[in-house]
Amino acid sequence: MNILNPFRNLILTRHDVAKDWKMKDKHVIGWSCTYTPEEIIYAANSLPVMVFGDLENTKLADVHLPINTCSFARSCLNSSLKKDYNYLDGFVASSSCDNRNKIFDMWRYHVKIPYMHFINTPHTRTEKSQDFFYEEILRFKTSLEKAFGKIISNEELKNAIQVYNENRLLLKKVYDLRRKKPPLISGVEALEIVLSSMMTSKEEHNKLLNHLLAKASNRTEMPRDGIRVLVCGSVMDNPELLKIVESVGGNVVADDWCTGSRYFWDLVYSNSDPLRAIAERYLNKIPSSFMLEGEKRFKHTIEMAKWFDVEAAIIFVLKFCDTHLFDAPQRMEELQTLGLPVLYLEWEHSLSGLAQLKTRIEAFIEMVGGVE
Amino acid sequence: MAETKPERKLQTTRGFYKNYVKKFYEDAHKAKAEGKPVAWVASTFPVEILQAMDVFPVWPENYASLCAAKQVSVGLCEVAESKNFSKDICSYARVGIGSLFEKTDNLPEGGMPKPDFLVASTGACDTHFKWFQFVSRHYKVPLFLLDVPYNITGADSENLERAHIEFYVSRLEEFIDFLEKQTGTKMDKDGLKETAALSDRTSQLWDEIQNYRKTIPTPMDARDAFSAVFFILSIPGTQMAVDFYTKLRNEVKERAENKFGIIENEKYRIVWDNLPLWFNLKFFEYLNNLGAVVVAETFSHVWMGKLDPSKPLESLAEKYLPNFANCSIDRKIDLIQNLVKEFTADGVILPTNWGCRMMSIGETIVKDAIYEKLGVPSLILDIDSSDWRNYNEAHVKKNVEVFLQVLSERKQRG
Numbered sequence: 001m002n003i004l005n006p007f008r009n010l011i012l013t014r015h016d017v018a019k020d021w022k023m024k025d026k027h028v029i030g031w032s033c034t035y036t037p038e039e040i041i042y043a044a045n046s047l048p049v050m051v052f053g054d055l056e057n058t059k060l061a062d063v064h065l066p067i068n069t070c071s072f073a074r075s076c077l078n079s080s081l082k083k084d085y086n087y088l089d090g091f092v093a094s095s096s097c098d099n100r101n102k103i104f105d106m107w108r109y110h111v112k113i114p115y116m117h118f119i120n121t122p123h124t125r126t127e128k129s130q131d132f133f134y135e136e137i138l139r140f141k142t143s144l145e146k147a148f149g150k151i152i153s154n155e156e157l158k159n160a161i162q163v164y165n166e167n168r169l170l171l172k173k174v175y176d177l178r179r180k181k182p183p184l185i186s187g188v189e190a191l192e193i194v195l196s197s198m199m200t201s202k203e204e205h206n207k208l209l210n211h212l213l214a215k216a217s218n219r220t221e222m223p224r225d226g227i228r229v230l231v232c233g234s235v236m237d238n239p240e241l242l243k244i245v246e247s248v249g250g251n252v253v254a255d256d257w258c259t260g261s262r263y264f265w266d267l268v269y270s271n272s273d274p275l276r277a278i279a280e281r282y283l284n285k286i287p288s289s290f291m292l293e294g295e296k297r298f299k300h301t302i303e304m305a306k307w308f309d310v311e312a313a314i315i316f317v318l319k320f321c322d323t324h325l326f327d328a329p330q331r332m333e334e335l336q337t338l339g340l341p342v343l344y345l346e347w348e349h350s351l352s353g354l355a356q357l358k359t360r361i362e363a364f365i366e367m368v369g370g371v372e
Numbered sequence: 373m374a375e376t377k378p379e380r381k382l383q384t385t386r387g388f389y390k391n392y393v394k395k396f397y398e399d400a401h402k403a404k405a406e407g408k409p410v411a412w413v414a415s416t417f418p419v420e421i422l423q424a425m426d427v428f429p430v431w432p433e434n435y436a437s438l439c440a441a442k443q444v445s446v447g448l449c450e451v452a453e454s455k456n457f458s459k460d461i462c463s464y465a466r467v468g469i470g471s472l473f474e475k476t477d478n479l480p481e482g483g484m485p486k487p488d489f490l491v492a493s494t495g496a497c498d499t500h501f502k503w504f505q506f507v508s509r510h511y512k513v514p515l516f517l518l519d520v521p522y523n524i525t526g527a528d529s530e531n532l533e534r535a536h537i538e539f540y541v542s543r544l545e546e547f548i549d550f551l552e553k554q555t556g557t558k559m560d561k562d563g564l565k566e567t568a569a570l571s572d573r574t575s576q577l578w579d580e581i582q583n584y585r586k587t588i589p590t591p592m593d594a595r596d597a598f599s600a601v602f603f604i605l606s607i608p609g610t611q612m613a614v615d616f617y618t619k620l621r622n623e624v625k626e627r628a629e630n631k632f633g634i635i636e637n638e639k640y641r642i643v644w645d646n647l648p649l650w651f652n653l654k655f656f657e658y659l660n661n662l663g664a665v666v667v668a669e670t671f672s673h674v675w676m677g678k679l680d681p682s683k684p685l686e687s688l689a690e691k692y693l694p695n696f697a698n699c700s701i702d703r704k705i706d707l708i709q710n711l712v713k714e715f716t717a718d719g720v721i722l723p724t725n726w727g728c729r730m731m732s733i734g735e736t737i738v739k740d741a742i743y744e745k746l747g748v749p750s751l752i753l754d755i756d757s758s759d760w761r762n763y764n765e766a767h768v769k770k771n772v773e774v775f776l777q778v779l780s781e782r783k784q785r786g
Contacts, residue, residue, distance in 0.1 A: 066724055066732045066754060068460065095522040098497050102733035104524070105701040109737050120536075123494055123501070123519040128542040132521070135535055290498055292517045294505060320460050322729065326502035329456040330509070346458060 003215045004189045006208050010196035014049070017200050019087050021047045027148055029090040030113070032076065032100060034258045034288070035121045036092050037137055037278045039160040039268065042202065043152045044144050050198035051091070052237050053079045055351045064106055070099040070320045071349035072235050077103060080111045090115035090147065092140070096290045097323055115147045124292050125283055134279040141275065157274035167202040168264040170209035175261065177216055178253045179308055184216050186223040187231070187242045187252020194260055195237060226251040227368050230305050230340075232331060233257045233316035234289070234324045240354060241316065241347065248362040249369055254308035256301045257316075262286050265300070289323035297327070298334045305338055312368045314361070315344045341368050380634055382592060382627075384620040388599040392616070393438065396606070397481035403428040404485035409555050412487040414504060415605065416495035416695050417518060418688040420571050420679070421544065423609040424564040425551050430484050431606050432503075436467035440650035440758035442480045449759050462727035463759040465503035472510055486511060489554050491547075493518040496697040497730045516550045518543050520693065526703030529677065529690035540689035565681040567609035568688075572679040574608045577617035579676050584624040585667050586715050589633025590641065591624045594666035595656040596634075598648050604675045639663030640779050643711045643720045645670045645704075645738070646731040647757040658769070662776055667715040670696065670707055701734040705741045712748050719749050719779045721772075726756035749782070751775040 010017060018028045027046035031038065034050075041048035053075025061078035079085060091113040093104045104118060120136050122129035145151055174193055177184035185193075193212075197205045229250045231242070235258050242252050255261055266285040271277035286300045287293045305313065313335045317324045328344055335342045343364040345357060404410050413419055413429045422429050439445040445463065448470030453459055455473070457466055476483040490508055492501040492515065501517045508515040520543075521536040548559050581600075585592050600620060603613035627634075642659070644666045649655050656666060677691025696704045708720060720742055724732035739750040753768060 064736050066735070066752075068724070068726050068732050069729065098499070098729035099733070101522055102701070102729055105734050105737060108700070118522070118524040120521045120524075123498075124517055126543075126546060128539065128546060129519065132535070132539040132542075139535075289502070292501065292505070292515075292519075294509075317458075319458075320729070322461055322727075323498050323502050325458040325461050326465075326499070326506065328458070330506070332456060344456065346460075 002221065003212055003219065004185065004192065006211075007189070007192045007196040010200055011192060014052075014199040015084060015087070018047060018049055021201070022087055027089040028087055029092060029115075030085060030088045031092045031094075033094040033096045033121075034263050035094045035096050035282050036119065037140070037282050039157065039164050039278050040137070040141050040144065040152065040275075041092075042163065043156040043160040044148060044150055045156075046089070046144075046148065047201055051076050051080070051085065052195075053077075053349065054084075055238065055240075055349070058350075061106075064110060065103075068320055069103070070097075070318055072237070072318050072321075073099045073103045075349050077106055077111070080107070085111075085113075088113050090117065090144075092117045092119065094119045094121050096121055096288065097321070099320065099322075117143055122283065123290055130280070130283060133283045134276055137275060137279040137282075154274055157278070161268045161270070161274055161277065163202045163206065165267045166206050167197060167209070168267055170206060170213065171197065171264045173213055174209060174216075175254075181228075181309075182223050182225040183251055183253050184219055184222060186246055187229070187255075188239045188246060190252070190255070191236065191239050191242055191259065194263060197264075198259075223251055227312055227365055228253045228308065228310045229365075230254045230256065230301075230308065230310040230313040230335075231260075231316060232301060232313065234318055234321050235259055236316060238349065240351075241357065244354070244358045244361050245314065245365065248358075248365045250312070250361075250365045254304045254310055256304050258288060261304060262288060262300070289327045294327075294330070298331065301331060302334060302338065305335065305340060310340065312364070313340050313342045314364070315342065317344070317346050319346050319348050380632075380636070382596050382620070382623055382634070384616070384623045385596045385599050388602075389441075393602065394481060396602075397484075400428055400430050400485050401482060409488045410485050412484065412490045412504065412507065414492040414496070414500035416520075416692055416697060417491050417493040418544070418692055419606070420567045420609045420684070420688060421547065421551065421564065422491070423607065424567040425555055425557065425559060426563075427551070427555065428485075429606065430487065432468040432484060432507075433464045434602065434606060435471070435484050436464035436758055437647075437650040438480055439467050439471070441653060443651060444480060445651060445758040446761060448474065460727060462497075462499045462503065463725075463756050465499055465727070467758060468503060469506060472507065487513055489513050490515040491518070492516075493520050493692070494522075495520040495692055495695060497728065499728070514550075514554070516547055518547060520698060523693055523699040523703070526694075526696075526699040526701075526706070528694050528703075532690060532693055536693055537686060537689045540693060541685045544685045544688065564684050568679040568681040568684040570611060570614060571609035572681070574604055574610075574613040574617060575676040575678065577614065577621050578604045578672070581617060581621050581624050582668065582672055584621075584628040587628040587631065588641075588716060589631065589635070589638040590665055590667045590715075591627035591632060591634055593634045593656055593660065594644055594648060594669055595653060597666070597669055597672045598653070601669075601672055601675065608675070633665075635660045635663070635665050637663055638665055640719060640776055641665060641667045641715065641717045643668050643670070643708060643715065643717045645708065645720065645722045645735070647671065647723065647725055649723075649755060649760075649763070650757050651760045652763075652765075659772070662773070664776060666721075667717060668711040670704065670711070673707060673711065697730050701737050704734070705738055708738060708742055709745055712742060712746055717748065718783065719751065719775065721751050721753060721775075723753045723755050726754075726759065726762070749775070749778055
């Protein structure tokens with residue numbers, strides 16, 4: 001059996017995983033942005049899951065949203081409208097992009113989940129912003145406590161931090177397998193591992209990761225050698241796109257996106273006040289493009305490129321994802337300065353259009369590898 | 373025909389571009405030449421503080437709309453696109469970025485004077501600061517970002533969350549430090565009070581002007597409003613703004629009292645959301661020719677705000693935090709609902725803006741809510757304010773005409 005199968009299965013059965021959790025008399029809280037402090041939800045004995053869509057048509061959401069809307073957010077709304085998420089006890093959003101802010105209204109008006117909460121995430125990291133964010137996190141904790149009638153203790157928060165940090169460290173170890181030449185796991189597999197971590201309890205996921213790490217070095221079905229590629233972007237939940245890269249002679253060995261390294265790279269550092277430690281971790285983590293700090297963000301891109309010794313980079317930006325679209329020209333420049341060939345693709349979250357992307361990716365990998 | 377005959381046009385706004393806008397850019401270049409600090413500012417930033425510190429504010433958004441009106445916006449968008457900026461981002465931003473690479477001789481009004489620093493707020497969108505981030509890097513000048521809490525409950529100035537006001541004020545204090553460093557001068561507290569008082573007066577006058585538009589027939593149309601809004605938007609805390617609005621108020625008041633409408637045979641009273649087609653301002657005349665007149669724009673109603681000179685920073689928070697761009701859709705619904713009622717409107721036109729999520733997402737909710745609450749129909753028009761490459765005039769006009777037909781039938785039914 002492929003040692004990566006459990007992760008893929010989690011993705012395929014994610015709604016059942018959540019429903020099973022509910023059968024144990026626990027709550028499931030959906031979140032939409034990696035700036036949501038999951039530890040607090042976990043400490044409340046609830047299951048935090050990232051809300052994803054699927055690649056099918058979005059006709060239910062199309063009634064409410066104009067064409068010029070992020071297609072990932074559209075697909076998430078569509079899934080909730082067709083009741084894929086009718087098990088959610090709560091939904092938490094964060095002020096991390098204009099699409100999200102405005103689509104939160106759609107959730108309020110058309111999805112109506114029993115508990116809904118919005119976290120204001122500052123876009124700067126000044127002292128005042130840190131204080132404000134701490135208060136926001138505290139407000140979130142209090143609101144959860146009130147909604148679900150359970151006080152969250154410091155001990156529970158500390159435990160959640162420990163479980164989450166363990167998951168982050170294990171994911172880093174998994175990523176280390178990609179430094180090998182050829183990498184021990186493929187880009188598709190790495191993406192599935194990270195995505196699955198957002199769909200089940202971290203404690204369960206840690207067990208799977210430990211098992212994987214124990215077996216990985218004896219792996220027999222390894223990825224073939226190929227052009228080492230770094231991928232960048234906002235959210236990526238479509239393994240098909242990476243499959244294309246890896247089917248035409250590329251190896252996706254590193255990433256800089258929300259459903260990859262930016263999700264788990266930073267730990268929560270211990271502090272006598274666990275809530276403050278959590279607030280600090282989220283506001284100071286490797287910044288996404290809605291944060292003002294450009295330098296730290298691009299530094300991470302460059303570090304990923306170097307650490308994983310890549311030979312080329314592909315920037316995938318979702319159409320209408322404004323903050324990432326604004327960053328793309330600079331990100332291209334920064335990567336080109338390292339001497340890397342860069343392909344910049346705008347993509348739609350759907351199956352249509354894959355053929356065209358395939359042609360461009362194929363031509364790019366061929367160009368980088370030199371025609372054989 | 374119900375067109376605006378020349379004698380019906382307002383006197384005060386005649387030659388607006390030449391007399392005020394052109395003059396504004398001449399003054400901006402002059403200020404720069406004299407070594408006065410020039411800042412580029414994005415909308416919803418509390419410009420009053422800059423004015424109090426004698427910093428000349430230049431508004432790239434205004435500049436972009438001007439480029440659209442002068443029919444040069446698309447060329448500048450293409451320049452930005454050649455630098456790998458997506459066609460789907462804000463057209464204002466693309467025009468602004470494109471203009472950085474164009475020779476100033478080729479630009480309207482000689483372009484914008486180079487900024488000494490940049491200020492943006494998240495109060496309208498993230499696009500503003502992402503755009504300015506690029507400018508900051510391009511010109512190697514600092515950018516101050518005022519990150520504003522998103523007003524998720526859509527609270528008005530009296531019901532804002534205390535934590536939001538406090539955060540806003542504390543960030544303004546950080547901004548004043550920044551400003552003092554940039555300009556090498558101390559903030560003059562009295563100067564700020566004075567600017568706040570002038571801005572408050574500007575707001576009051578603008579409010580009075582809007583109120584006269586409730587008259588049937590209305591004495592003022594969108595074409596005038598989208599010009600005249602320039603003062604409250606760009607330089608609210610100045611005597612110039614107060615003087616201009618006093619003159620405009622007097623004219624509109626007189627016309628309202630004499631029931632002298634801006635068009636002769638007013639049939640449909642319209643509330644207009646978001647931006648106009650800057651590249652085709654004659655669109656409002658086309659509406660007039662069909663007997664339709666815009667009696668209120670949401671855009672004219674979001675820049676007003678009481679300022680208390682004795683607590684300027686807090687009242688700036690109260691003025692800018694409830695701007696609907698920074699709020700859940702409920703706030704816009706409330707605003708449009710009030711406008712429809714108070715201005716006796718027959719219908720609402722909701723233009724989206726291709727590169728703008730804030731102006732595009734949620735219009736379906738507004739449309740349904742206004743119909744449900746008041747029985748008044750709305751028309752969503754998918755357009756872009758400054759990039760006409762996807763503009764299909766025949767299609768837009770057909771939609772408008774069908775919409776007016778619906779309004780007409782509703783009127784006949786009573």
